[in-house]
Each structure stands twice: as structure tokens, then as C-alpha cells.
Amino acid sequence: MDDRAGAPGPSAGTLHRLERASGAIATQAVARMDEQLSWFRTMPADQRSWVMLVAQAGIASLVEWCRNPDRPPRLTGEVFGAAPRELVRAVPLKQTVDLVKVVVEVLDDHVREVAEPGDADTLRLAVLVFSREVAFATAHVYATFAEDRGAWDARLEALVVDALVRGERSEELPGRAAALGWAVATPVTVLVGAAPSDRDAHGAARRAARTMRSEALVGVHAEQLVVVLGGAEDLGTAADRVAEEFGPGPVVVGPVVEGLARAPESAAAALAGLRAAPAWPGAPRPVAADALLPERALDGDPLARLALEERVALTLQAAGGELLETVGAVLASGGNLEASARALFVHPNTVRYRLKRAAELTGFWATDPRGGWTLQVALALSRLGGERSLWQ
Template sequence: MSSSGRPPARTRARVVRRMQRAVPALTKTTMARMQAEMDWFEELDAEQRSFVSMVLQAGYSQFIEWYDDARDRETARATPPLSAAVFGTAPQSLTGSITLQQTVQMIRLSIEVAESELAAVVDPDHAAGVQAEILRYGRELAFATADVYAHAAEMRGAWDARLEALVVDSIMRGEADENIRTRASALGWHGTGDVAVIVGPAPSDGSSPEAVVDQVRHAARAAGLEALGAVQGDRLAVVVGGVSDPDKAGAVLAPHFDHGPVVVGPLVDDLLRAHHSAAEAVAGLHAAAGWPTVADTVTSDDLLAERALDGDPAARRTLAETVCAPLNAAGPDLMLTLTSYLDQGGSIEATARVLFVHPNTVRYRLKRVMDVTGLAPADARQAFTLRVAVVLGRLASNQR
């Protein structure tokens, strides 16, 4: 025995050889105890169990190298990082099959087996030294395990962020297909309730895109909503699920956008149709400049007039279907009264004089206009939308 308490090189080599021969038996013993003592082990398939066996064998072999290199670690060289030496034999997917807590249980059991089995295969004079090294090795292996799982979590987080950005980008570009549903499901999207897309300026406070999207998701979950988001240049796009009230959904997430209009697209019944909501929300964001006093959060329908003037065919189609068509179907009196009322600057009395009818008749017809279109002629903002719809309707009729 040397003065340092460790056996000389020749004796140490003999101890190492004995322990190396014991590795297969150690692995077999540990696997048998795991099967008997750990319920989760039964749930692993054959391939996953083989990877566990590989990790155990690598762990025991690495300990023997650790033991052999103990003196050299303090002077000349160091063994390879344990995270690579022990866990490098197993695929990254194993961290998704076995939790960190389960891995710690496996390591604790393997160290227990090593303490009893390895000490028994060496001479009694060397057993205490081997057990001391096992304890040191177990501590280092615990740190290596934490490093492996932390790295796996970072990798999954980075991959999820890229996948989420891909899903949102596909929706924004109108390229949604069944793959979108699958990818969204992998991100935890449950697909319950109606869906809307919200767009607005991305925060300019220096926050990373990942941090911005994390905050959006947290706010959505707190409100009982689902959310997928992505920062696209200076724009933040969020796909929101479980929406019953677009205005409320917009109000919940608006604080996570920068200053400027935040536009909520119309509700659609499925993620695969979310590109329709996205197209209208983006069109509304482009056209919002035409409404200088626009509120912080608006729906794309609130901007129908500006979108139509900006050349958005969907807005023009919506105005034709929800304003012009119902008015024309209700007979000529409503359209005539509405246009006269708008031409007379919103004066009921002046409109009545122009039409040679009683003011109450005008009031009745204007109420009918609101009933069939959902827009109130007496409201300045809604009157503007009615005016644009009527003008577009006339232009369309003139082109036929």
C-alpha cells in the first residue's frame, strides 16, 4: 500500500481487472432489482430497457476508469465528462421516456449495488477504498445527470420554439394543412372552441421572441385560452383557441404587444381555417392607419371600411353581403332613406323634407336599417361604414 492510501500501480491494475469482469453481473443484478422494485420500469418497451442496460453498463465501466484514474485526476489528466461517458450511449429521446426523478432512483440503486457487489470482488484490504471512490463517483454522477436533463430541456425548448414559429408562420401564409394540426398538438394545443388570430406590433423593449411568446401563453392560460405565438419581424402574431368573445381575447393579450393597434381576426371553427382569420387581421392592421383615433384593440370587422378602401377583397365582400344585400332585399325605401340621411349630415328633419315623409317615418326606417345591417346610422363611426358600403355597392352595380 502506498503512503497516499491507494494501492500501487500493479495492485491497482489487478483490482481494476476484477471489477471489469464484474460489470455484466452488476448490470444484470441492477436490471433485475429495477424490475422488481420500480413500477415505472415495467412500462418501458424492450428498446428503452436495452438503452437503460447500456447506460448502467457504461456507468459501471466509467466508475472503474474513474477509480483507476483517481491519482491522475489530481495531477496530469482527467476522465471524460461523465454526462458524455455515461449517457452518451443512449439516445436523447430516453430523457423523454424516463423522468429525472426516475433516473435518480436508477442511479441510487446502481450505486447501492456497486457498493455491495464491487467491494465483494476485490481483496478486503481494498474494499474500503473502492467504496469511498463509489461515493465520490455517485456525487459526480448526480451532477452529470442534472446536466443531461437540463440540456435536454433546453433542446426541447429550442425545438418547441422553432416548431411553434413554423406553425404560426404556416397559418399566417395560408398554408395550413393536417400537418399543422399534428404539430400544434405536439405543442400542447387541444383544439377546443373557436379560433382567432391576433396581430399587432411586437414589443420593442429588447425582450427575446421566446420570452414574449412565453408571456403571451401564460396570459392566455390564465384566461382559459390556448395560444401559439411568433414574433415575425416587427409584428407579433398569436393564434388563440377556445375563444368565445374576440374583444375579450384581444383585451387579455393586448398588454403583451407594443404601442399601436392590435387587431383581432374573426372567429373560425378550426385551426385549419385560422388562415382566414389571420388574413383579415393582417388586412386590418395595414388599414388601421386610415383611422387615426383607432382604439388600442379592435376587431378586423371594426375596420371593414378602411380595409375596403385599402383594396381588401374580403372586406368588400363582407360589406356587400352584410350591408348592401340586406338593404336591397328589404326594398328601395331603406336604401333611399339611408343615403338621404347620410347626404343630409344625419338630420332626420332634413331627410324627412327631402323624402316628403314624416320624421317618424325616417326614424322607423333608420331603425330598420340597423336591424338588417347591425350598424346604426346615428353613430358617426358606423355611419361611415354604411357610407363606404353604399358607395361600393353602387360601383359594383355600375360595373355589371
């Protein structure tokens, strides 16, 4: 509602004088900005000129509004349309409010100079009401920009996550992520699992990552929630926290890799682990993709088969044939060390020593149910390995 309804506006003579003085007022406003606002002095010349254009357009719009009080002011286009959209990106909302405040103050200082006798209070009231309209228009401009930027960011983030899921190893990935504010050049990891249906998956995962001081890229791909984490001092702890925001079912954490350019490797391992996770009903949540190597290998993941062969079979062979033989004997005996020692014609302590050495090399204990299962799958796959088989 117009606060001037039913009240006469400034006279035509006052508006004419204000229009003629608009250039000088705008110039004085910019000079005062330069004097009072330290950040304004450091702005590039082109941005300062845009501010000058906006100030002149604002005064011209004030004159036009006073001449046609029944016409609602179109300040978004009339005032802020004088400058390109880049100005909204370069000048934060708080600084824009400071600029508007300076222009209004300079206008108020010149009211008595440009107003005809007896017209000063009327013009001052018009300036006051108009400044309120400008404040609303400013908020509208920044809100619209934020919505547009948010929609663009969401599309760009979806493209980045989709590229990771598809295994696209591109040097453009870090650049695309940088456009989203991703400034992480440190190790990253990828989490995958079911997207929650009862809350905003993107917002919940991003807030959880923020509580752990971690950067996050979030996307939903075919009902799967994909989260890229980086920047945290402890990515494992951050992954545990973010995993709480996934939907029901397993959550798999890919291996930590150096930088976003290699994130597709982590994503590929995590997705392979998610496909194979149902084969391990008792898996922790979240579970590391490497902990699912035997299930992934059985599911046909060539990278998992290669990793098991290198970490288990080839490692044990390189350490000496007795380690490989001892591990095989313990697995065949169901973990019975005495029976294994009799089969190998050695003392049980020798078996224990060899198993300890094998665990140090591979990370798996043959007497541990999970470790024994992993070793058994690895050695079985090695027996089927063709030319590279250790058992030919």
C-alpha cells in the same frame, strides 16, 4: 475537483472483480427498478433494455475512472451514449434520477462482495464520488436536450407563424403545431401588432396567454408580433390581456375561426386591418379586424369590400327597398330624422322603425358616427360595384 486526490483508489483486484460482476449487478439493478418503480414496469421492452445498457456502461465507466484517477470522466458519452436520444424524451429527469439512485444502491450493496479485504471503504467512497459525477452528467444531458429542443421548437413555431402570415392553408399546420404541444381543436383567433422593443416579445405574450388559460403560438414577422390564441373559454378576454404585451400602436384581432387549419383566414383579416388601422386614429386597442371593414375596403382589401356589400347593401336590398332608401336618406341628411322623413314623405317614427330594422340586420346604426361611416362607405362601394350595383 476530484475528492480522491492524494488518496489511494480501489486495488486492481477489486476493480477486476467489480468489472466481472458488472453484468450481474446491472441485472439486479433492473430487477430492483422493476420492484420499486411502478412506472418502470410499464416501459416498453426496448426502453428497459436501454436502461440496462446505461447501467452496465455506468459500472464500466466507474472501473475505468478508478483505474485512471487523473483522467476526468467523460460520462455524457461513456454512460449515456449507450442509449439513443429517444430515451431522454421518453424518461423525464425525475425518473432518471430515481434510476440512478437504484443503481447506486445496488452497487453499494455489493461493495463488500466485490472488494478485496480492507478495500471496501475505499470502493464505497469511489462509488459515492462517482455517483455525484453521474448526477452532474445527467443534468448536463437533460439541459442540452432541453436547449436543443427549445431551439428546434422555436424554429418550428417560426415556420408555423410564417405560414399563417403568408396565407398558407395547409392540412400540415395542425400537425406542425401538435409537435409544439398545441392540443387545441377549438376556435382560434390571430392578433397582430408591433413587437415590443423593451422585452422578450415571445415570452411576454406566452405568459399572458397562459394566465388566461389559453394556448398560444407566437412569432415575430417583419417587426410585427403575431400571436395565435386558442383553447380559452373567452377568446375576446384573452386577446385583451395579450394585447397589453404588444409594442406601441394598434393591435388588431382577426375573426374567430374553427381550428388552426383556418387560422390563415383570421391572420389575413388581422394583417389587412393593421395596414388600414392608421385611418382610424381613435380605434380601440385591441380592435377587431371586422370593425375596420371600411378602412380595409378603402385600402383595397377585396375581402372587406365583399363583406361590406354582403352585410350592408345586399342585406338591405333583400329586406326591402324602403330600408335601403331610408338609410340612404338619413346618411344624406347628416342623421337628421325629421329632414329624412320629409324627404321620404313618411312620419319620423317610420324612419326610426326602419333604422332600427336596418341596424338589426347589418349591426350598424345610421345615426351613430361610426355606424353611419361604415354604412356610407358600404353603400358608396356598392354604387361602384358594376353589374352587382344596387343603384343601376
